[in-house]
Amino acid sequence: MKSLNVGIIGFGTVGTGVWEVLKNFDNIHVKKIAVKNLNKKREIENFDTSLLTDNPFEITENSEIDVVIEVAGGTQPAFDILKSAINHGKHIVTANKELLAKRGSELFSLAKEKNVIILYEAAVAGGIPIIMPIKTILCANKITKIAAILNGTTNYILTKMDEKELSYETALKQAQELGYAETDPTGDVEGFDAAYKIAILSTISFNKKIDINKIYREGITKITSNDIKSARELGYRIKLIAMGQVLDNGKIDVRVHPMLVAKKHLLAKVKNATNSIMLTGNPVGDLVLTGAGAGAKPTASSVVGDLLVLASELETTNSPLPQAVCNHSETAEQILIGDTYNDYYISLTASNNPGAIGMIGTVFGENNINISTIMQKGINHDNTAEIVVITETAKEADVQNALKELLNSPRIKNINNLLRVMN
Amino acid sequence: MKSLNVGIIGFGTVGTGVWEVLKNFDNIHVKKIAVKNLNKKREIENFDTSLLTDNPFEITENSEIDVVIEVAGGTQPAFDILKSAINHGKHIVTANKELLAKRGSELFSLAKEKNVIILYEAAVAGGIPIIMPIKTILCANKITKIAAILNGTTNYILTKMDEKELSYETALKQAQELGYAETDPTGDVEGFDAAYKIAILSTISFNKKIDINKIYREGITKITSNDIKSARELGYRIKLIAMGQVLDNGKIDVRVHPMLVAKKHLLAKVKNATNSIMLTGNPVGDLVLTGAGAGAKPTASSVVGDLLVLASELETTNSPLPQAVCNHSETAEQILIGDTYNDYYISLTASNNPGAIGMIGTVFGENNINISTIMQKGINHDNTAEIVVITETAKEADVQNALKELLNSPRIKNINNLLRVMN
Numbered sequence: 076m077k078s079l080n081v082g083i084i085g086f087g088t089v090g091t092g093v094w095e096v097l098k099n100f101d102n103i104h105v106k107k108i109a110v111k112n113l114n115k116k117r118e119i120e121n122f123d124t125s126l127l128t129d130n131p132f133e134i135t136e137n138s139e140i141d142v143v144i145e146v147a148g149g150t151q152p153a154f155d156i157l158k159s160a161i162n163h164g165k166h167i168v169t170a171n172k173e174l175l176a177k178r179g180s181e182l183f184s185l186a187k188e189k190n191v192i193i194l195y196e197a198a199v200a201g202g203i204p205i206i207m208p209i210k211t212i213l214c215a216n217k218i219t220k221i222a223a224i225l226n227g228t229t230n231y232i233l234t235k236m237d238e239k240e241l242s243y244e245t246a247l248k249q250a251q252e253l254g255y256a257e258t259d260p261t262g263d264v265e266g267f268d269a270a271y272k273i274a275i276l277s278t279i280s281f282n283k284k285i286d287i288n289k290i291y292r293e294g295i296t297k298i299t300s301n302d303i304k305s306a307r308e309l310g311y312r313i314k315l316i317a318m319g320q321v322l323d324n325g326k327i328d329v330r331v332h333p334m335l336v337a338k339k340h341l342l343a344k345v346k347n348a349t350n351s352i353m354l355t356g357n358p359v360g361d362l363v364l365t366g367a368g369a370g371a372k373p374t375a376s377s378v379v380g381d382l383l384v385l386a387s388e389l390e391t392t393n394s395p396l397p398q399a400v401c402n403h404s405e406t407a408e409q410i411l412i413g414d415t416y417n418d419y420y421i422s423l424t425a426s427n428n429p430g431a432i433g434m435i436g437t438v439f440g441e442n443n444i445n446i447s448t449i450m451q452k453g454i455n456h457d458n459t460a461e462i463v464v465i466t467e468t469a470k471e472a473d474v475q476n477a478l479k480e481l482l483n484s485p486r487i488k489n490i491n492n493l494l495r496v497m498n
Numbered sequence: 499m500k501s502l503n504v505g506i507i508g509f510g511t512v513g514t515g516v517w518e519v520l521k522n523f524d525n526i527h528v529k530k531i532a533v534k535n536l537n538k539k540r541e542i543e544n545f546d547t548s549l550l551t552d553n554p555f556e557i558t559e560n561s562e563i564d565v566v567i568e569v570a571g572g573t574q575p576a577f578d579i580l581k582s583a584i585n586h587g588k589h590i591v592t593a594n595k596e597l598l599a600k601r602g603s604e605l606f607s608l609a610k611e612k613n614v615i616i617l618y619e620a621a622v623a624g625g626i627p628i629i630m631p632i633k634t635i636l637c638a639n640k641i642t643k644i645a646a647i648l649n650g651t652t653n654y655i656l657t658k659m660d661e662k663e664l665s666y667e668t669a670l671k672q673a674q675e676l677g678y679a680e681t682d683p684t685g686d687v688e689g690f691d692a693a694y695k696i697a698i699l700s701t702i703s704f705n706k707k708i709d710i711n712k713i714y715r716e717g718i719t720k721i722t723s724n725d726i727k728s729a730r731e732l733g734y735r736i737k738l739i740a741m742g743q744v745l746d747n748g749k750i751d752v753r754v755h756p757m758l759v760a761k762k763h764l765l766a767k768v769k770n771a772t773n774s775i776m777l778t779g780n781p782v783g784d785l786v787l788t789g790a791g792a793g794a795k796p797t798a799s800s801v802v803g804d805l806l807v808l809a810s811e812l813e814t815t816n817s818p819l820p821q822a823v824c825n826h827s828e829t830a831e832q833i834l835i836g837d838t839y840n841d842y843y844i845s846l847t848a849s850n851n852p853g854a855i856g857m858i859g860t861v862f863g864e865n866n867i868n869i870s871t872i873m874q875k876g877i878n879h880d881n882t883a884e885i886v887v888i889t890e891t892a893k894e895a896d897v898q899n900a901l902k903e904l905l906n907s908p909r910i911k912n913i914n915n916l917l918r919v920m921n
Contacts, residue, residue, distance in 0.1 A: 092781065096638055096781055099638075100638075196635055202781070202782040202783060202785065203785060204627070204631040204635045204636055204785070206635075207631070207634060207635040208627040208630070208631055208635070211630060211634070211803070211806075211807045211810075212619055212627045212629075212630040212631070212800065212803040212804065212807060213627055213799065213803055214803055214806045214807070215519055215522075215523075215798070215799050215802035215803045215805075215806055216799055216803075341767065341788065344764065344767055356799070357795070358515070358519055358625070358794075358795035358796065358798050358799045359625040359789065359790070359795070359796050359799035359800075360625060360789065360790045360793075360795065360796055361789060361790070362625065362626060362627070362787070362788065362789040363786075363787075363788040363789065364785070364786075364787050364788075365764065365785065365786040365787075365788070366782065366783065366784060366785040366786065367782070367783045367784070370783075371781075372780070372781035372782070372783065373781065373782050373783055375638070375781050376636065376638050376639055376779070376781045376782035377635065377782075379638035380634070380635040380636055380637055380638045380639075381635065382638075383634075383637045383638055384634045384635060384637070387634075391814075391815040392814040392815040
């Protein structure tokens, strides 16, 4: 394996983990590590602080360095740093999902021009091998669908809401105390993190560029204990699902939202902070890959894995192509959420009145929606009742219309939630 | 991607599947297909029968052919054919687990000498990407354990015995009728197939040569409906587990046998003919990869995947090394089953006598075995009773001793079964 000099951008939890793992490989030499704050106390044994710099361009412009490892995150200054690195002929290994989802195509074009490669196994699902397998050993497949749990924080919260019957707020607080969720949890709980990851996965799976701004995104903040309980009674668990699929007309449907997942489905069995990816392809059929989606060690597995593959490739060629078996120059035609077809779970509050269920059925029927289950969940003090409806497959726009009509009726007090269902 | 001429050895279900998938790739040209019987009727559309030969050496010695795809199976004549192919400078893509497990190291040595590579993703777990990921993107890991369901036939039989409460014989017959099991099912039900696969997986995971003859192997033919039922009551499902692990002393423990798997374990949730591999490594932690382990299409996914990776590699170098990141020249020191430590499920028939359970407890205690559960399962007509014991972790040799002692007692009529337990 070729000997490589590397520079690391970012030395937080992941950067430190990468550094620890790299110590096992004699052929990899860490020359410099860029940090924000040189004076921050770091509890690492046998660490030579002269490796540190607070100027990342000392790394990107350093002629001794072959590969830049970026584990800092965020779009800026990461974009400018990687652009500089590529312009100086460095190969890139990055874990930065946000940067790749938002500005990846600019970086990939530049890398192609400069004859360097960008590897990013760690950007999606931490330690689970998915990017390189899709680009190499699964390359005979036409991948038509990905359905995945790509955010450990939200899966942890939803698991605790289910198993310990906690409220969303209490489960979030526990996740924060355990370090699974950040002080500002928006990036996780509103689905941004999962959206970046499914954008990357869909791009390489469908060989088309995905516009992150066209991904429908809905987080888990509106999921209530009642939803979790009703789902359980109906044989489902609620999961934040990141999904991408190619429709029969060639259009692409990419989205992130909570779903009721049938208990027998393998994705329903994925608990706590674990990630899991279900991929459907022809000829391979269905694959499910499950493992740790975050954390210093699993992420380091993927970062160092990319680096070692690169070192192996550079042993025999100056033009490594380990990830270039597939390519994606075409732009996907992404559809709007209103044009998608789903099964639905709808929770609404109605006046406790014998006609309410009949009226709901009528409005749904007029909007081409077949109901498969309808349950009244007990009567409130104000003589209203929660009603839960499960529909057969219907068009989202029709469902939204039906809900609007229902809200116009004095019998319907509130639409509590609308969730999609995976059977 | 480089244009490649290929020859295919074997044109049964898998060979035909590979041929169908290859039609999608303009850069791959099938020049010849070797079959046993030229006159066999083949129901394939648009097939030019002049491609067929009954002499495989017409392929291996053909100077136009770059890669030989072997999907015939068995050790002979496959070994001689691949040896000839390698000697003539052909790269190899094979799905032949038996050949690789028994004579792989001879072929790999010859391939190294001739500067060609052997790819074999399809030899283990059909369409599940596992060989190439271990050799590339997971290469930063020290893999310490593999526990897997690698044989679809036995998993199908065990699933039906559990869900439909069928006897082993009835479930086997159904599997045969559905084409999941062969007329002579020995290779599957006695664990040979799983043993070949775990030998290959352990070799690349632990970077040491595994001797197939030193793998402890036990099939599923002795599993009874009573075992399945008792396991279910205790919170387990019975699965044929192929296992490999590195012990603290560096010795290697590789074996195939049925196990009681705790229902909450992901491997317990794998049903019917599906395969699943749980891999434990540092730094990645636990990964579980699940998918179709056999069948024409999933196998073709891996065969053609290997071929496309090779075509991509050969575009930039004449010395492709996609699978050479790790290597394994050292021979593993494999331990005997008697030296392994396990939790146990033991079913025995005892005379229905108040002292029987006490005596079992005493004999186990004298052999350093702690019992965690002991259950009497009802009384037979002859005034005997089935007793099921679950032990804590104990040494296999101690357990075998205890069972011998018990059999010497007139109170113990029979040891019905001994199975190991995975929690």
